[in-house]
Amino acid sequence: MALVPxxxxxxxxxxxxxxxxxxxxxxxxxxxxxxxxxxNLFFSILFLVLIVVLMKVARIPxxxxxxxxxxxxxxxxILFLLQVxxxxxxxxxxxxxxxxxxxxxxxxPVTTLGIERGIVIAFRFLCIITSSFLFVxxxxxxxxxxxxxxxxxxxxxxxxxxxxxxxxxxxxxxxxVVRRAQVARGMETAIRPKNLMRTIKLTFLPLLVSGMSxxxxxxxxMEGRGFGxxxxxxxxxxxxxxxxxxxxxxxxxxxxLLLCIWTILISIPVEYHL
Amino acid sequence: xxxxxxxSREPVLKNIDLNIGTSEFITLTGPSGCGKSTLCLSICxxxxxxxxxxxxxxxxxxxxxxxxxxxELSRWIGIVQQxxxxxxxxxxxxxxxxxxxxNFLMSKEDINKKVEWALDVxxxxxxxxxxxxNLSGGEKQRLAIASILALEPKAIIFDEPTSQLDxxxxxxxxxxxxxxxxxxxxxxxxxxxxxxxxxxxxxxVVVMDKGEIVLDAPADTIMEHRSMxxxxxxxLPQHNWGTTPPRGENGxxxxxxxxNGLHMTYPGGKQVLKGVDFSIxxxxxxxxxxxxxxxxxxxxxxxxxxxxPGAGTVLLEGRDAGKMSMRERAKTIGxxxxxxxxxxxxxxxxxxxxxxxxxxxxxxxxxxKSAKDMLEGCNLGQYxxxxxYGLSYGEKRRLNLASIFIYGPRLLLMDEPFIGQDLxxxxxxxxxTDDFTRKGGGVLMVLHEPEIAEMYCDRLVFLKDGRVAxxxxxEKAFHLLxxxxxxxxxxxxxxxxxxx
Numbered sequence: 001m002a003l004v005p006x007x008x009x010x011x012x013x014x015x016x017x018x019x020x021x022x023x024x025x026x027x028x029x030x031x032x033x034x035x036x037x038x039x040n041l042f043f044s045i046l047f048l049v050l051i052v053v054l055m056k057v058a059r060i061p062x063x064x065x066x067x068x069x070x071x072x073x074x075x076x077x078i079l080f081l082l083q084v085x086x087x088x089x090x091x092x093x094x095x096x097x098x099x100x101x102x103x104x105x106x107x108x109p110v111t112t113l114g115i116e117r118g119i120v121i122a123f124r125f126l127c128i129i130t131s132s133f134l135f136v137x138x139x140x141x142x143x144x145x146x147x148x149x150x151x152x153x154x155x156x157x158x159x160x161x162x163x164x165x166x167x168x169x170x171x172x173x174x175x176x177v178v179r180r181a182q183v184a185r186g187m188e189t190a191i192r193p194k195n196l197m198r199t200i201k202l203t204f205l206p207l208l209v210s211g212m213s214x215x216x217x218x219x220x221x222m223e224g225r226g227f228g229x230x231x232x233x234x235x236x237x238x239x240x241x242x243x244x245x246x247x248x249x250x251x252x253x254x255x256x257l258l259l260c261i262w263t264i265l266i267s268i269p270v271e272y273h274l
Numbered sequence: 275x276x277x278x279x280x281x282s283r284e285p286v287l288k289n290i291d292l293n294i295g296t297s298e299f300i301t302l303t304g305p306s307g308c309g310k311s312t313l314c315l316s317i318c319x320x321x322x323x324x325x326x327x328x329x330x331x332x333x334x335x336x337x338x339x340x341x342x343x344x345x346e347l348s349r350w351i352g353i354v355q356q357x358x359x360x361x362x363x364x365x366x367x368x369x370x371x372x373x374x375x376x377n378f379l380m381s382k383e384d385i386n387k388k389v390e391w392a393l394d395v396x397x398x399x400x401x402x403x404x405x406x407x408n409l410s411g412g413e414k415q416r417l418a419i420a421s422i423l424a425l426e427p428k429a430i431i432f433d434e435p436t437s438q439l440d441x442x443x444x445x446x447x448x449x450x451x452x453x454x455x456x457x458x459x460x461x462x463x464x465x466x467x468x469x470x471x472x473x474x475x476x477x478x479v480v481v482m483d484k485g486e487i488v489l490d491a492p493a494d495t496i497m498e499h500r501s502m503x504x505x506x507x508x509x510l511p512q513h514n515w516g517t518t519p520p521r522g523e524n525g526x527x528x529x530x531x532x533x534n535g536l537h538m539t540y541p542g543g544k545q546v547l548k549g550v551d552f553s554i555x556x557x558x559x560x561x562x563x564x565x566x567x568x569x570x571x572x573x574x575x576x577x578x579x580x581x582x583p584g585a586g587t588v589l590l591e592g593r594d595a596g597k598m599s600m601r602e603r604a605k606t607i608g609x610x611x612x613x614x615x616x617x618x619x620x621x622x623x624x625x626x627x628x629x630x631x632x633x634x635x636x637x638x639x640x641x642x643k644s645a646k647d648m649l650e651g652c653n654l655g656q657y658x659x660x661x662x663y664g665l666s667y668g669e670k671r672r673l674n675l676a677s678i679f680i681y682g683p684r685l686l687l688m689d690e691p692f693i694g695q696d697l698x699x700x701x702x703x704x705x706x707t708d709d710f711t712r713k714g715g716g717v718l719m720v721l722h723e724p725e726i727a728e729m730y731c732d733r734l735v736f737l738k739d740g741r742v743a744x745x746x747x748x749e750k751a752f753h754l755l756x757x758x759x760x761x762x763x764x765x766x767x768x769x770x771x772x773x774x
Binding site: 141142159162163165166169170174177178180181182183184185186187188189202203205206209210213214215216217218220221222223224225226227228229230232233234235236237 | 605618629677
């Protein structure tokens with residue numbers, strides 16, 4: 001069972017992999033802000049092209065999306081159609097429901113603006129999905145947790161993330177064993193809607209029990225090594241925030257600010273400019 | 275000291291008087307549920323928790339344990355637990371060993387030195403940089419030991435450190451513990467059922483039963499107390515634990531299982547089975563041995579049908595299992611998994627026993643009646659309406675068997691059913707499987723301890739790198755294994771008197 005997402009960290013040594021996780025996080029946040037702020041077709045396409053280029057640089061093949069393709073396409077289409085259906089400003093191209101009888105209809109106009117906004121929203125969605133994936137695929141979650149603690153996240157929270165990552169695959173394999181044990185005693189292999197509730201009930205209990213015993217052992221192991229004693233702790237793991245990291249982070253923030261200010265300026269009618 | 279858990283009437287520990295000196299090496303043993311782990315957790319300060327009652331006191335040096343936090347005590351005493359998986363909390367070997375010293379705010383230079391030393395002691399320097407998830411069970415346990423060592427405590431408790439490892443992994447852990455004793459002046463306490471490897475290292479043996487210390491004696495005198503220890507359920511090495519059953523003709527004819535040229539490759543490309551051939555006759559108990567990763571569990575799953583072989587056939591009572599439905603195969607085969615908790619699903623003992631009957635669509639009235647008889651037969655009659663998770667480990671194991679025997683399978687597959695079981699539990703389990711084979715059933719069990727194999731198995735199949743390396747009656751198999759140099763799989767003293 002894929003409790004561990006398929007779209008996860010991909011070990012490599014590309015220039016993007018080597019960046020400090022915080023640099024990448026800043027990029028991700030700024031990128032998403034810009035995607036939302038700069039709402040026109042030109043920028044939307046530009047941003048998507050940018051992410052595709054970055055994925056090439058990070059040596060992540062586009063086919064990693066294949067497994068999730070159906071979900072992504074469906075969701076993009078829904079977002080697109082919602083805009084098309086609900087926006088009736090702009091030049092009317094055609095009506096979705098033609099005039100049924102004199103005086104009734106036509107309904108639901110499809111307008112140029114609707115289509116344009118639909119495309120922009122769909123692109124925005126794609127940009128956010130792909131950029132988040134780029135971040136996840138190039139940043140080892142462990143490094144990310146340590147980086148967050150390095151910049152001030154209390155270590156208890158950081159380690160919550162780390163132990164979760166440590167135990168997720170474990171619960172995945174425990175789940176498999178429990179399912180096997182059920183099938184070994186005659187339960188159906190396939191989970192159907194009809195027996196879904198029963199399966200959940202019968203699977204939850206053994207997982208909970210073995211989970212609790214693992215948590216017990218884990219807490220003994222962590223407390224027995226001083227976890228939680230002091231407010232701070234030493235970190236031996238070095239994640240170097242290099243010169244290029246600093247330069248990149250500053251330029252990303254600078255560019256984002258510039259573009260945001262520019263958007264605000266052009267969105268205010270000229271007569272109000274000082 | 276005495277100890278009682280909140281909410282329970284009986285104390286778990288009664289009048290414990292124990293003095294342990296610096297640099298002593300103590301083996302603490304006793305049947306399941308005798309209070310060993312409670313004692314260890316109390317010594318480390320994890321118990322009592324709110325509501326628990328403790329009388330008397332525990333001292334570490336001049337410190338009274340109850341006056342200090344677990345944190346403070348952890349610089350004095352560390353505990354290595356059973357489950358190698360659950361006690362690692364980071365994703366990386368270096369992070370794991372540094373974890374303790376980091377929490378104690380040691381300087382980076384100090385930490386680096388301690389990490390290097392600790393990894394060196396457990397022979398795991400080469401693991402630096404590896405991810406914890408990809409380590410083997412033995413490597414994980416070595417890492418757990420190193421991460422305690424990095425705090426340089428004055429004493430370490432090992433709570434059944436090898437119960438989940440194969441004999442080679444166990445041997446490595448014990449040689450690390452021996453080394454530790456040579457290189458440091460740490461006090462070492464090992465809680466263990468399998469005494470064979472730990473006794474030669476110990477200076478003293480403490481035996482507990484029902485919450486009390488029943489023996490505290492120098493390790494070399496322990497054989498003098500043989501009969502008492504056997505009664506308590508201690509598995510003494512170099513000693514015949516029971517009478518070896520007569521082997522050979524069992525009055526049944528024909529094969530229950532026949533495995534022919536079985537190949538299996540996992541999707542990742544790892545070839546686990548490379549042509550396995552063997553068979554099991556009616557009434558036969560066959561032990562399946564081999565290192566972790568040699569393909570034992572995969573073989574069992576292939577026989578059951580939960581994994582599909584790349585090539586080869588499995589015949590169940592002469593029929594090609596590949597042409598049977600999963601449900602048909604499940605009905606013919608009973609499967610006991612390693613951890614009893616993984617195969618208990620229902621909320622009462624009786625419902626649990628009837629679980630499979632419901633799935634197989636068996637008659638309700640009839641099943642209910644035979645379930646009651648079955649539970650009586652398994653010594654669980656008084657627990658019918660209890661929640662299965664309230665049962666002890668040994669009782670859960672018997673419940674597993676009851677809930678399998680109820681639907682009348684002919685072949686029983688058991689994947690390491692004996693982990694952490696004392697002699698009494700073992701005997702109860704084995705007498706239940708004996709009943710099963712007497713009626714013509716066949717048993718294939720994965721096991722690691724040669725002493726148990728000697729006691730119960732008619733024949734041994736030894737897997738090595740995905741192939742059957744030995745398939746002979748037990749005694750002959752031991753001789754062959756000895757010739758092959760697989761000494762961890764051979765009892766110290768063979769029935770003919772020759773030793774390893």
